[in-house]
Amino acid sequence: MDKRVVVTGLGVCAPNGVGLENFTRAMQTGRSGIRHHPKLKQLGFSCQVAGEPLIKDNLLANYFTPLQLRGLNSSGLVYGVIAGRDAWKDAGLAIVAKGTPDWNSGILFGTGILGADKFRESIYQIDANNVRKLGSGSVMQVMASGISAYLGGILGCGNQVTTNSSACSTGTEGVIMGYERIRAGKAERMLVGSCSDSGPYIWAGFDSMRILPRKYNDDPTRASRPMSASAAGFVPGSGAGALVLESLESAQERNAHIYAEVLGGAVNSGGQRGEGSMTAPNSEAVIRCIREAIGNSGVQASDIDTINGHLTATGKDALEIENWKTALGVSGMNFPFVNSFKGHFGHCLAAAGSVECVASVLQIAKGQVFGNLNCEDLNPNILEQVDATKIPQKTILHQPRFLAKASFGFGDVNACVIFGQYCD
Incomplete structure (x- = not known):
């Protein structure tokens, strides 16, 4: 059908800015979100700096119910829900409260390793013969598609709701896959994005490969140096980004704000x-x-x-x-x-x-x-x-x-x- 596809909503949970306004200002002014992490020093990491979103405790109540917050221990899932819900709201789209889902809206939200901290917590409970203490939320916090399932339930999307995973290309691949689904006429709107956990259990493998910078632990904002002659390795980060992709016809019908067009x-x-x-x-x-x-x-x-x-x-x-x-x-x-x-x-x-x-x-x-x-x-x-x-x-x-x-x-x-x- 070759429909035109546009971007009508953005959401982000990044180390240098949580929320679109904060993030935009950080990018415009060149504010870094890379910080020293004492925990990494304590664990003997060579690279002790990383990028991690700063989430205020009172912010979570805006995105999760008290029941959902109970036992929640998956940083990537938290980042993804924040970015995804913000993008949906930014696009001016309503959340289906109850009844029939929105058959024309879907979700394609990717990840790499999700729920590492929750998985570690669960292993300790299992080894201590406390299987019944795992809680009902343990499975959805560690399964790869937990993020798309969470967002699908929150937003009430009835089209394709799934997760992709292609290492560092996951997020960009997801944009292309969502674009192709709308262009083919299989959906009117797709929330696309990706998230990544933070913490030593995610970053340790890269530190052991000795591909992270080791000389900037006392000067974290200068550690990541793309295209520099003194580049010494990548600094690990975490967070989530989300985009609402929409057919041009749907966006025009809603009189939605259009940020840009996805051309292919x-x-x-x-x-x-x-x-x-x-x-x-x-x-x-x-x-x-x-x-x-x-x-x-x-x-x-x-x-x-x-x-x-x-x-x-x-x-x-x-x-x-x-x-x-x-x-x-x-x-x-x-x-x-x-x-x-x-x-x-x-x-x-x-x-x-x-x-x-x-x-x-x-x-x-x-x-x-x-x-x-x-x-x-x-x-x-x-x-x-x-x-x-x-x-x-x-x-x-x-x-x-x-x-x-x-x-x-x-x-x-x-x-x-x-x-x-x-x-x-």
Whole structure:
């Protein structure tokens, strides 16, 4: 049916801002949400800094009933419900109180590892022969689809309600999957997003791999350094982002505010062949994914004027820029404006794509390109490919017309979505 798909609602729970207003201000002003975590020091982590949303206790009562709060111990689920409900409200959509569900609205909310703290708590109860003390909420807090099930019940959605999981590309992949469902006429609205737990049980594996920065424990806001010559590894983060995608017809009928249009996208895998591996991207697949996303969007490579990359602050940043250069056929002053948000809140793992998609759409809505943090010493290999003016250090005025947002994940999986400025 090839319906046009637009973004009508945004919600976010990020380390540098909980709620859309706080988050927008943080992105515009370059406020970091990366902090030192004494618990990580206590546990002997080499990297003791991370990005974690700061949730006030009294805030939870706005999103959960007293019964739901009883025994709630899943940070990712909390982040996802906050972001998802905020996006739904931002879109001006009503919650089905009771009776017939909304058959035209669905949810596709992804995650990686959900409920790690709850799972640990449950294991201790089981080992202590206290199975009956687990509580009725333990299963839904640790199952991967717990977040979509929670949101589905809260909002009363009757279309597809499911969860995807593709490591760091989860959130961006979910946007594409939701877009495709609406475009095919199978739904009018899809709440898409992703969330990730926080804490040592999530971050320990990365610390043991020695791919996190170890020299910034006393200077946390400078630890995540995408595209920098002094980049020393990614800073782990957590949180959630959510977007309401809607057919243009439905949005116009409701007179909804439209942030941007989803023009198309692509997902693929490098098959862990060639230079690709469990942790490294296959450049051929990355380039192919970007080109297919552009082709599926009906635009030309030369139309892309803004890039929000994956760019995690590792030695692979220069390779990613090279892949963008090859995929778009541009370099130097002709290269689009490019930024990474990992300096603002770290690498939010399964939530990275959705949080960064929210920020990307905000750039279109605000007519701005948010600045890059901590890359005053730009990687010389990147400067050989891109003029420094295309990597702004602070937020600049620029109206993105066609923005490419990409995420690449463990397992050599890739996702790229093209957002456009909405025009009648």
